[in-house]
Amino acid sequence: MDEYKKFLADRLLSDEQPITYRLLSRALGIHVNTAKEMLYDYHTYQNGIKAESIHATYVVYGTKTQNNTAEDGDVEMSSSMPEHEPLSETVPTTTLALVGQENLEAALAEYQEVASIHVYSLAPGSQRDVSLLYDVAKSLAEYTSKEDPLTAGEKYGTIRNLNVTRRDRQARPKPGASTSQPTKAQPAKAQPPKAQPIVPIKSEPAAAKKPSPFEVAAAAAKLKKQPTSQTPSSSETPTSSASKPAPALKRGGSGSIMQSFAKAKPPKPKPEPKKEEDTEMALSDDGEADDEDIAQEKAEYKDSDAVRKSRKQREEELRRMMEEDDEDEKSEEEPADEEMEEAPEPEPEPEEEPKEKEKEPTEVTTTTTNGRRRGRRKVMKKERVMDEQGYLVTIQKPGWESFSEDEAPPPKKPAIGSSVSSTPASSGGKAKKPTGKGAQGNIMSFFAKKSYH
Amino acid sequence: MVSLNDVSGSLLHKPTDSAHSVGTRTDSQYKPLTTYNLSHQRSYQQQYGDMYFLRLTKIKPAVEEVAAAAWEGTTIGDERAKQVDRVLDVRQGELCWVVGTVYMNLQNKPNILEDVSKDRWISRPDPVHKYFKEDETEEIMLEDDSGRVRLVGDVLHKIGLATGCIMAVMGTENSNGELEVIDVKFPDLPPQPERWALSSQSGPRGNGVKKVKGEDQEMSGQTGGKRKKLAIVSGLAFSGSDASYALELELLLEFLLGEVLSPDAQSELSEISRLIVAGDSISGSDVKPVTEEEKKNKKYGYDASAYNAVPSQLFDDFLAEILASIPVTLLPGSQDPANSSYPQQPIHPAMFPNAREYTNPPGSKEPGWLDIVTNPWEGEIDGWRALGTGGQNVDDVYKYVNSEDRLGMMEAMCRWRCCAPTAPDTLWSYPFQDDDPFVLKDCPHLYFVGCQPEFGTKVVSGPAGQSVRLITVPSFSATREIVLVDMESLEVTKVKITTA
Numbered sequence: 044m045d046e047y048k049k050f051l052a053d054r055l056l057s058d059e060q061p062i063t064y065r066l067l068s069r070a071l072g073i074h075v076n077t078a079k080e081m082l083y084d085y086h087t088y089q090n091g092i093k094a095e096s097i098h099a100t101y102v103v104y105g106t107k108t109q110n111n112t113a114e115d116g117d118v119e120m121s122s123s124m125p126e127h128e129p130l131s132e133t134v135p136t137t138t139l140a141l142v143g144q145e146n147l148e149a150a151l152a153e154y155q156e157v158a159s160i161h162v163y164s165l166a167p168g169s170q171r172d173v174s175l176l177y178d179v180a181k182s183l184a185e186y187t188s189k190e191d192p193l194t195a196g197e198k199y200g201t202i203r204n205l206n207v208t209r210r211d212r213q214a215r216p217k218p219g220a221s222t223s224q225p226t227k228a229q230p231a232k233a234q235p236p237k238a239q240p241i242v243p244i245k246s247e248p249a250a251a252k253k254p255s256p257f258e259v260a261a262a263a264a265k266l267k268k269q270p271t272s273q274t275p276s277s278s279e280t281p282t283s284s285a286s287k288p289a290p291a292l293k294r295g296g297s298g299s300i301m302q303s304f305a306k307a308k309p310p311k312p313k314p315e316p317k318k319e320e321d322t323e324m325a326l327s328d329d330g331e332a333d334d335e336d337i338a339q340e341k342a343e344y345k346d347s348d349a350v351r352k353s354r355k356q357r358e359e360e361l362r363r364m365m366e367e368d369d370e371d372e373k374s375e376e377e378p379a380d381e382e383m384e385e386a387p388e389p390e391p392e393p394e395e396e397p398k399e400k401e402k403e404p405t406e407v408t409t410t411t412t413n414g415r416r417r418g419r420r421k422v423m424k425k426e427r428v429m430d431e432q433g434y435l436v437t438i439q440k441p442g443w444e445s446f447s448e449d450e451a452p453p454p455k456k457p458a459i460g461s462s463v464s465s466t467p468a469s470s471g472g473k474a475k476k477p478t479g480k481g482a483q484g485n486i487m488s489f490f491a492k493k494s495y496h
Numbered sequence: 497m498v499s500l501n502d503v504s505g506s507l508l509h510k511p512t513d514s515a516h517s518v519g520t521r522t523d524s525q526y527k528p529l530t531t532y533n534l535s536h537q538r539s540y541q542q543q544y545g546d547m548y549f550l551r552l553t554k555i556k557p558a559v560e561e562v563a564a565a566a567w568e569g570t571t572i573g574d575e576r577a578k579q580v581d582r583v584l585d586v587r588q589g590e591l592c593w594v595v596g597t598v599y600m601n602l603q604n605k606p607n608i609l610e611d612v613s614k615d616r617w618i619s620r621p622d623p624v625h626k627y628f629k630e631d632e633t634e635e636i637m638l639e640d641d642s643g644r645v646r647l648v649g650d651v652l653h654k655i656g657l658a659t660g661c662i663m664a665v666m667g668t669e670n671s672n673g674e675l676e677v678i679d680v681k682f683p684d685l686p687p688q689p690e691r692w693a694l695s696s697q698s699g700p701r702g703n704g705v706k707k708v709k710g711e712d713q714e715m716s717g718q719t720g721g722k723r724k725k726l727a728i729v730s731g732l733a734f735s736g737s738d739a740s741y742a743l744e745l746e747l748l749l750e751f752l753l754g755e756v757l758s759p760d761a762q763s764e765l766s767e768i769s770r771l772i773v774a775g776d777s778i779s780g781s782d783v784k785p786v787t788e789e790e791k792k793n794k795k796y797g798y799d800a801s802a803y804n805a806v807p808s809q810l811f812d813d814f815l816a817e818i819l820a821s822i823p824v825t826l827l828p829g830s831q832d833p834a835n836s837s838y839p840q841q842p843i844h845p846a847m848f849p850n851a852r853e854y855t856n857p858p859g860s861k862e863p864g865w866l867d868i869v870t871n872p873w874e875g876e877i878d879g880w881r882a883l884g885t886g887g888q889n890v891d892d893v894y895k896y897v898n899s900e901d902r903l904g905m906m907e908a909m910c911r912w913r914c915c916a917p918t919a920p921d922t923l924w925s926y927p928f929q930d931d932d933p934f935v936l937k938d939c940p941h942l943y944f945v946g947c948q949p950e951f952g953t954k955v956v957s958g959p960a961g962q963s964v965r966l967i968t969v970p971s972f973s974a975t976r977e978i979v980l981v982d983m984e985s986l987e988v989t990k991v992k993i994t995t996a
Contacts, residue, residue, distance in 0.1 A: 174743060
């Protein structure tokens with residue numbers, strides 16, 4: 044009987060942690076309503092020993108007295124429509140309020156009817172901030188992580204539902220495993236832990252520094268993700284606890300999320316110290332490597348270290364990479380760009396395109412340097428304007444457009460090779476081109492070729 | 497005034513030895529419809545014009561019927577009103593009536609023609625509060641496939657109109673070529689199906705869950721079943737950064753699970769047989785808008801580090817926990833990770849790694865315990881035909897009219913027989929080709945719209961005895977309110993959660 048008092052004393056007085064009825068119910072495995080009563084009992088008991096040592100927060104649920112209407116309990120009236128209809132019917136409103144003990148009397152005075160009241164939470168006398176209760180609520184997952192919510196609910200007094208349908212857990216891949224994406228780095232990373240559990244993870248950060256920026260970034264990402272990708276592999280090792288129940292796995296995931304989010308001081312479940320270990324194990328499925336303990340510890344240390352270091356790096360690295368790429372792209376695209384401009388135009392009517400180009404005396408080549416021709420040519424440009432009546436009109440206008448493109452390759456030159464090359468200068472230019480432009484250059488020359496035949 | 501001693505359901509006493517009972521939730525008879533589901537292989541090549549044509553074709557007969565009944569034989573002066581088939585057939589000086597689609601030209605309304613001619617191709621519309629401007633002149637036009645005519649007349653300003661609704665107008669064309677409107681008619685509410693039209697009343701009921709509920713049975717009368725309630729909530733806005741209502745969300749969870757409160761109240765909570773989440777479950781405020789500067793550095797304009805997974809994880813945990821006790825229907829809203837154009841398709845279950853085991857495997861015909869649905873969504877809950885949206889349809893009509901009466905707009909949409917009239921003009925929409933699903937074929941019994949600034953409800957009735965319960969569901973993150981609907985009487989109550 045007094046067990047819960049001891050638990051509450053530990054929690055509230057020694058650890059100075061607030062506790063809600065839900066957490067108490069989970070911690071002791073009892074019905075929530077019993078937990079509410081225990082909180083009340085302990086509150087009176089402890090404050091009897093030392094006044095103001097424990098602060099209680101209550102839940103008050105009921106109908107508040109309406110300020111504007113004098114009607115007493117006549118809320119049902121709302122269904123019959125008044126003559127001058129307001130925009131909305133007024134409907135009965137029930138209020139569920141959290142009230143600190145110091146405001147309880149005042150709060151109750153606002154109510155017309157209170158349907159239920161109980162202690163929601165207790166906190167050490169100094170803590171009156173209800174927002175702390177959210178952290179408590181979120182730490183609940185640590186207690187429930189191993190339980191199937193459907194069966195556990197009955198113990199705690201959750202309203203059960205007999206019609207729940209749920210998919211078979213075993214039938215589909217676990218969420219952790221499914222998120223890991225195969226990258227080039229993966230095979231190398233996933234295997235070492237199996238062969239030599241301790242060494243490889245250590246060496247990873249060092250190894251990761253050498254390769255190109257991309258790989259560093261990838262490695263950093265990898266390190267963070269590693270645990271997930273390791274889950275499948277680790278389940279093959281005999282030492283790992285492969286028989287972990289699925290619910291624990293999933294709950295653990297949520298637990299770690301909550302913690303990182305709320306940064307709650309993790310409440311210590313005193314009476315069941317073993318449980319804490321369990322939850323940590325559960326967490327580890329999503330959060331840490333799952334190998335032998337030693338390996339795990341070291342890996343953990345190294346991991347977090349590397350992650351911390353590389354997180355900063357990663358952004359830098361990524362940015363640099365992007366810039367480089369952009370530059371590359373620019374230089375790649377530059378020659379192609381202007382050609383591309385004309386390409387989209389004829390796209391809708393590819394049939395006409397050759398014809399137009401065939402009767403193309405409208406081209407003035409001004410320079411030919413290094414195998415590239417620059418000049419201006421006449422094209423039909425489309426222009427959309429709104430006329431005075433508000434209609435959109437598309438007009439085709441002839442216009443001049445400057446261009447620069449490869450010299451039309453001599454026919455079949457690529458097939459025969461360098462033997463037919465016309466001038467040394469142009470062939471030199473040619474030889475460089477493919478490296479820069481790759482396949483794209485060929486497509487462009489395909490267009491150019493057509494225009495000359 | 498209540499003092500501590502009068503509270504009946506108090507748990508402020510020493511723990512008793514008697515075991516507390518565990519409530520059993522009433523079951524929910526539920527049959528979702530797939531009216532707004534789009535094919536997975538859908539094409540976006542087609543033009544929007546078909547939608548207007550389809551809508552007019554579908555609704556025109558109903559309006560003509562109403563108009564003929566009202567105006568047949570009307571004489572003004574010496575002239576008898578007669579119907580003309582096409583807008584272009586309206587002759588100057590002749591009293592006539594004609595049916596067409598309303599087109600509103602408002603000062604602040606986005607204009608696609610203007611955008612195209614000025615070469616603006618932004619992907620995100622400017623958030624305009626109202627298209628309507630108090631002192632600006634608005635142009636109202638009536639159009640069909642033949643042409644359009646400008647409408648004038650005081651009667652138009654007394655009623656709210658929005659682009660895309662179908663109406664009949666009676667009047668004469670004046671010398672300016674404008675139609676001077678004397679009267680207008682709308683199609684009014686569509687036929688309403690009977691209760692239990694789709695699902696059978698004797699669905700799978702829990703065995704051996706009979707509770708002592710004598711009084712309730714007498715009260716609910718008609719069907720003799722247990723009282724049932726439907727909970728509707730919207731705008732949960734789970735957020736990674738704003739924790740100001742996180743505790744309220746936790747209380748909501750405990751409320752839905754029936755863990756909070758005392759035994760009597762808990763057994764009341766077990767009457768809530770289903771939860772509908774009507775949009776905006778995930779906060780959009782966590783997403784930083786990408787500035788031009790940033791954009792330049794990112795490939796494809798995407799930056800993985802800007803993505804914050806916390807909101808959807810929180811929501812997933814919330815769902816996974818309540819699903820053990822209560823079935824959920826989830827509609828997407830404007831902030832949710834679904835497509836932004838109407839009809840919004842279901843949020844992908846992959847967003848919910850924990851909750852998704854309650855969904856049904858793809859391809860299964862039965863509705864899932866967690867039913868992730870479209871927005872708008874139509875279905876039958878406990879026999880009542882329900883229509884629900886995430887709120888964008890009302891928000892958009894709201895921009896057209898000089899009014900704050902959102903329930904009135906919902907009513908108007910029912911009477912226009914179109915639940916998204918402003919699609920595809922200002923409400924982004926899929927270009928439907930064969931059918932305009934926004935046209936209401938069946939009148940719902942319950943029509944709820946999520947993510948609204950405040951709660952409101954009323955009942956509207958139609959000429960053929962239809963009766964629709966309209967509800968604007970407020971955003972929980974702003975008001976901390978959830979709506980409960982009694983599934984026998986369709987009476988509405990709400991619950992407010994405060995932690996102040």
